[in-house]
Amino acid sequence: MGVTPKKPKFKGTFVNQVSKTYGTKPGTAFGNGKSTGYWRWNGVDWVKVSKKQYDAIQGADNYGKPSPGEIDAAVDPLSIRFPADIATGGDSSYVLFSFYKYKPPFQDKTGATSGLTVKKKNGSTKTVFKNNEYVNQDLNSYNKGGVLTEEFEQVDGLKQIMLYMPDDIQDAYKADWEGKAFGSITAGLLAAAGRDGVGYKLQTALKSAKRTAANLPVNAAAGIITNLAKGITGDQINASDVFGGISGVVKNPNVELLFQKMNLRTFDLTFKMSPYDSEETQNIQKICQTFKKAMLPSYDLGDRKVFGMDKNENVVSQNKDPALNSSFIAVPSVCHVQFMHGGSRNTYVPKYKMCAITDVNVNYTPDGNYAVFQGGAPVATELKISFMETKLVFAEDIDMGEDTPLDLSVTAPSGQQYGPMASDVRLKENITKVGNSPSGINIYEWNYIGNKQRYRGVMAQEILERHPEAVALQPDGYMSVYYGKIDVNMERVK
Numbered sequence: 001m002g003v004t005p006k007k008p009k010f011k012g013t014f015v016n017q018v019s020k021t022y023g024t025k026p027g028t029a030f031g032n033g034k035s036t037g038y039w040r041w042n043g044v045d046w047v048k049v050s051k052k053q054y055d056a057i058q059g060a061d062n063y064g065k066p067s068p069g070e071i072d073a074a075v076d077p078l079s080i081r082f083p084a085d086i087a088t089g090g091d092s093s094y095v096l097f098s099f100y101k102y103k104p105p106f107q108d109k110t111g112a113t114s115g116l117t118v119k120k121k122n123g124s125t126k127t128v129f130k131n132n133e134y135v136n137q138d139l140n141s142y143n144k145g146g147v148l149t150e151e152f153e154q155v156d157g158l159k160q161i162m163l164y165m166p167d168d169i170q171d172a173y174k175a176d177w178e179g180k181a182f183g184s185i186t187a188g189l190l191a192a193a194g195r196d197g198v199g200y201k202l203q204t205a206l207k208s209a210k211r212t213a214a215n216l217p218v219n220a221a222a223g224i225i226t227n228l229a230k231g232i233t234g235d236q237i238n239a240s241d242v243f244g245g246i247s248g249v250v251k252n253p254n255v256e257l258l259f260q261k262m263n264l265r266t267f268d269l270t271f272k273m274s275p276y277d278s279e280e281t282q283n284i285q286k287i288c289q290t291f292k293k294a295m296l297p298s299y300d301l302g303d304r305k306v307f308g309m310d311k312n313e314n315v316v317s318q319n320k321d322p323a324l325n326s327s328f329i330a331v332p333s334v335c336h337v338q339f340m341h342g343g344s345r346n347t348y349v350p351k352y353k354m355c356a357i358t359d360v361n362v363n364y365t366p367d368g369n370y371a372v373f374q375g376g377a378p379v380a381t382e383l384k385i386s387f388m389e390t391k392l393v394f395a396e397d398i399d400m401g402e403d404t405p406l407d408l409s410v411t412a413p414s415g416q417q418y419g420p421m422a423s424d425v426r427l428k429e430n431i432t433k434v435g436n437s438p439s440g441i442n443i444y445e446w447n448y449i450g451n452k453q454r455y456r457g458v459m460a461q462e463i464l465e466r467h468p469e470a471v472a473l474q475p476d477g478y479m480s481v482y483y484g485k486i487d488v489n490m491e492r493v494k
Helices: 051-058 139-143 184-193 198-232 239-247 278-295 460-466
Strands: 018-024 034-041 046-049 080-082 093-100 112-119 125-134 161-164 175-181 255-262 266-273 309-311 334-341 355-363 381-389 420-422 428-436 442-448 454-457 471-473 479-482 491-493
Touching: 018 051, 034 051, 046 051, 080 278, 093 278, 161 278, 266 278, 278 355, 278 381, 460 471, 460 479
Parallel strands: 080 161
Antiparallel strands: 018 034, 034 046, 093 161, 093 334, 112 125, 175 255, 266 381, 334 355, 355 381, 420 479, 428 442, 442 454, 454 491, 471 479
């Protein structure tokens, strides 16, 4: 009698991970003639698949790798909220703050190997500076680590925060332009350098300098006069003063406006919070403490490496150095700020890349006097957070949207049009099946673990089997569902 291959005994580490187990065929109890079981991890359990499915999943180029594409943050049902009963559906608006470990911009980043091609005098080309590596060769490469992707790792102990929409939402960009003055010689050199061909640039630049040499006696005379005035009388004059005082002319400034640089975007958000009950009192304290903790560096390095070396307090070996933890501190966490409408990102207000928290200001007397509840909690707290984006914004980052007319008479769509909603079965308890959708999808009612509010909707693990395009894997490892891609609404059960 043979032995049927059993499920793997370990838990999978990512959705769609595959594994093999082995049994024996009937009549081969001593192990001759193995039978193989093929399994796929669906986020909760191992499910059996065919060998063809196993090979296709494992052979994919991105197998075992998180999707590199930008994603939106999903609502965490266990987020810290103010108000505690803040609505997240329909026409409701709110802000999500999610915290992630900082990704160093040049860690594990590969560049393109290339050289500089120049044109020779005879018209042929040659490559110089061969085999130089250039990173950030395109915008996607530059943005890596600056926009939210599945590669980001959430910070332990820093829960997602959900707050009401503040009154000071702005979108500001700052570009630095500067007027530059070019003398006639410099202007001629730049004009020559702007022509095609490196060899021709140098040749033309020399000719330009030769032509301008005729002006040198005039310039030299003005220089002598200014130096004499400074040395004999101490008067501070320049060449333009000399030309203006003697000949009634000044040197042509040749001023041109030139672009210098863009500045990283900064913005502030301010929230005034007055608790309604003890739950909101605790939430306000947790929200303030979370932002403080997120903006501060960590004394302990944790699992971070310094030039490939691990921190270890007790063991000294080739790749472990006990001195690292006392020599370095860990960079603070970064924050993803997302304005929401209903269950999806609001595309009509600013969208930010990953941000550093530069300032946290908590005012416990926002009304000008000290007042507390019984037990000492302030009756009002004002929280002001300042952010700076970790990456510059380029023209290609701006989404122009579709050229469709905006019908202001149409109200917001129903729940089935929302963005990704946390629907992982591992986040839920007291699950009861209540029916099926027209297409046969199972519909359940449940409450999220630690929350008494009941909801109606689907289980992400089941949707993954039938409609994988409607399931997204969030950075925390849990799955969410795009209800707009299935015929089920997610609803609050009253």
